[in-house]
Amino acid sequence: MTARVTLYSKPGCHLCDDARAVIDRVCADLGESYEEISILSAPELQERYAEEIPVTLVDGRQHDFWRVDEGRLRAALAGRPGL
Template identity: 75%
Template sequence: MTARVLLYGKPGCHLCDDARAVISRVCAALDESFEERSIEGDPELTSRFGEQIPVTFVDGRQHDFWRVDEQRLRLALSQPPPQGG
């Protein structure tokens, strides 16, 4: 099963820590999974997201950056994932 939530961040980022806590709480409550990827050491990801981390994707679409709104994330995850690919 592929995680519905993907968090891009990097070590030492306090906003990433805050986002991870919200995502962990929401995903645990809704029995969903999430993955986390560091942009550190990846020039493409750093160029794309470097000024916006943390960046959150839900079902492959950018959902939030800088801060994760718990209610907005719950709402997004209450919708069924898109079919196909």
């Protein structure tokens, strides 16, 4: 099963901790999975996302950065991205 949600983060990031809590709650409620990738794992990720973490992707497309809006994430996973 491929995760629909990807969280790009880095250790020690308090915004990443907040985003992870929201993503974990929403995915658990909706029966979805997510993966978390540290931007420190690859130089290209550090270059791309250094100033925007946490960055959330849904179905491979950037959804949010800095903060995760729970309602928007739920809507995107339910197929209602305009909400």
